[in-house]
Amino acid sequence: MSALVVAVDGPSGSGKSSVSREAARRLGLAYLDTGAMYRAATWWCLHTGVPLDDQAAVARCVRELPLDQGVDPDAPHVVVAGTDIADAIRETAISAAVSAVATNLAVRDELRRRQRAAIATQSVATSFSHGRGIVAEGRDITTVVAPDADVRILLTASQEARLARRARDVHGSDDEAAVAATHDQVLRRDADDSTVAQFHVAADGVVTLDSSDLDFEETVEAVLAIVAQVTGRDA
Numbered sequence: 001m002s003a004l005v006v007a008v009d010g011p012s013g014s015g016k017s018s019v020s021r022e023a024a025r026r027l028g029l030a031y032l033d034t035g036a037m038y039r040a041a042t043w044w045c046l047h048t049g050v051p052l053d054d055q056a057a058v059a060r061c062v063r064e065l066p067l068d069q070g071v072d073p074d075a076p077h078v079v080v081a082g083t084d085i086a087d088a089i090r091e092t093a094i095s096a097a098v099s100a101v102a103t104n105l106a107v108r109d110e111l112r113r114r115q116r117a118a119i120a121t122q123s124v125a126t127s128f129s130h131g132r133g134i135v136a137e138g139r140d141i142t143t144v145v146a147p148d149a150d151v152r153i154l155l156t157a158s159q160e161a162r163l164a165r166r167a168r169d170v171h172g173s174d175d176e177a178a179v180a181a182t183h184d185q186v187l188r189r190d191a192d193d194s195t196v197a198q199f200h201v202a203a204d205g206v207v208t209l210d211s212s213d214l215d216f217e218e219t220v221e222a223v224l225a226i227v228a229q230v231t232g233r234d235a
């Protein structure tokens with residue numbers, strides 16, 4: 001079976017990471033979390049003491065980022081210079097700082113180069129059970145990193161749904177205080193990130209999937225239905 005590349009973009013809390021990972025698992029494909037790369041780059045700059053407002057220094061630092069990122073959806077790992085940072089990159093300090101690194105255009109060039117290489121590797125190597133290929137998700141995968149992907153999906157959800165999901169994720173509750181505490185992580189970050197990537201409106205040929213009124217399972221099934229419709233391939 002030929003390689004299959006599925007690209008998924010969307011704003012924070014739309015469900016990109018969890019839904020893409022589960023879809024990859026069911027399709028037997030690799031899974032690339034490009035947001036984790038921007039988070040790992042941010043962790044590395046902070047760890048090595050590079051001030052995030054020094055654009056040139058940040059760019060130099062990220063070009064040397066010793067990142068080892070797994071693409072098995074059942075066992076994702078993010079290791080930098082021998083340290084497993086999979087949990088550390090989800091902490092609020094990284095979520096608050098990551099847009100400063102992700103809006104650095106030289107950083108984007110470097111990480112996009114690595115993302116294209118990871119996608120190309122999975123397009124030629126047989127790694128998972130049903131064949132070859134990858135589900136890659138982020139903010140600019142359908143438009144810039146892999147605009148020629150076989151399947152391109154923009155996963156959206158209402159602001160209310162996204163805030164509630166992130167609040168449950170981070171604070172274990174979606175009451176008023178928990179939702180208010182996630183505003184910076186979701187709304188401010190999306191506003192900053194959308195200055196360098198267009199992920200609120202689908203580009204030509206990109207299928208929009210609105211998950212506001214779908215639960216997790218329904219969203220995964222909707223992604224698989226789009227893949228089946230576009231490619232004729234079932235999970």
Ligand SMILES: Nc1ncnc2c1ncn2[C@@H]1O[C@H](COP(=O)(O)OP(=O)(O)O)[C@@H](O)[C@H]1O
Nearest residue numbers: 012013014015016017018165211214215216219
């Ligand atoms: N359709 C959905 N309905 C309800 N919760 C969802 C849905 N999709 C994802 N989630 C949950 O919402 C949270 C945020 O999802 P995540 O995949 O991290 O989003 P993103 O990568 O877009 O920021 C997670 O706890 C996830 O399990």
Ligand SMILES: Nc1ccn([C@H]2C[C@H](O)[C@@H](COP(=O)(O)OP(=O)(O)O)O2)c(=O)n1
Nearest residue numbers: 012013034035036038098102138139140193
């Ligand atoms: N392809 C990508 C992926 C992520 N980013 C940026 C946008 C986000 O602020 C950070 C982290 O992305 P991530 O997908 O982990 O963010 P959330 O799951 O929405 O919290 O990286 C990007 O600019 N381009």
